Amino acid sequence: MKLYKYTQKPFLFLALLICCFSSAQDISVHDPVMIKQKDTYYLYCTGRGISVFSSKDLKNWTKEPAIFPEKPVWADAVAADFKNHIWAPDISFHNNTYYLYYSVSAFAKNTSAIGVTTNTTLDPKDPAYKWVDQGIVIQSIPNRDLWNAIDPNLTFDENNTPWLAFGSFWEGLKMVKLNPDLKSIAQPQEWHTIAKRKRTFELADSNPGDGALEAPFIFKKNDYYYQFLSWDLCCRGEKSTYKVVVGRSKTIAGPYVDKDGKSLNEGGGTLLIQGNENWFGAGHNSTYTFDGKDYIIYHAYDAKQNGKPMLQIKQLQWDANLWPIL
Secondary structure (H helix, E strand, C coil): CCCCCCCCHHHHHHHHHHCCCECCCCEECCCCEEEEECCEEEEEECEECCEEEEECCCCCCEEECCCCCCCCCCHHHHCCCCCCEEEEEEEEEECCEEEEEEEEECCCCCCEEEEEEEECCCCCCCCCCCCEEEEEEEEECCCCCCCCCCCCEEEECCCCCEEEEECECCCCEEEEEECCCCCCECCCCCEEEEECCCCCCCCCCCCCCCCCEEEEEEEEECCEEEEEEEECCCCCHHHCCCEEEEEEECCCCCCCECCCCCEHHHCCCEEEECCCCCEEEEEEEEEEEECCEEEEEEEEEEHHHCCEEEEEEEECEECCCCCEEC
8 A cells, every 4th residue: 555554644544535536537546556347447546445436538537436335344353443444456357257456454564464355347337236355365464474465466477377466665575376266375385576675684573664665566568577666655745755666577476677687676676657846756556458558557646736646647658678668
């Protein structure tokens, strides 16, 4: 979740609430992901019960019902007194079913879990519309794990084997192989670290650390797997330093390297998006191909609106060496 887990809580709470605000041409979101069903785009973001919007043109958005009117039944057991503020969803369509992964976590802790809920349609007006929660896919526990089970992204390799990329701070971003049901970790377990920044050694295992990275998103194109991820800090208004970097690999588990050949596991990453005089910071992206065009979707903190996180949709191009550019 790109609501930096140990920053000012009043601002964080405000950011969660305004995720649901919408107007004719723009919407305020955190951690947006998107999918297209027939002629309609559906966007999911951090918010109470997971916030949902729909659009026919990627410009005019309609607020839809939240995915979880009530918190998942297992949430309090993971994060005590969970308030149904669900972070960083990820949406996929596979074998005629929609899979929506999501994060339940306690602030500033890796007391976290990734769950998944399924549906056969995304249209709330369809009589078949019903989200069925499948429970926990993976869970992290403080002082046991040096990784954080949030910010999921489902991806498939060239053999159609499913993998879940995820993570935030601690000892970097991880990838784990899933079973074909997409609801559980495959056995024997296969884990990979796919991105990492230097962490101060002396910090306690329970401390998120100072290696600020999170939100991996894997996008396959040009015979490469591209890993987009977010560096630095979000959710601090004008002090936000969020940015998107990218690396790529010929194999899904890596090693991912940047334009200079530096491994993402050694702090590498080619800068793609960062803040400027109009936007304090920008990050937590997702990347898709819709109707033959590639898009990158993310949130950025609007300098004209006191740092309100706003939806950004940009078309991706590719340079002569097959690296993404805006």
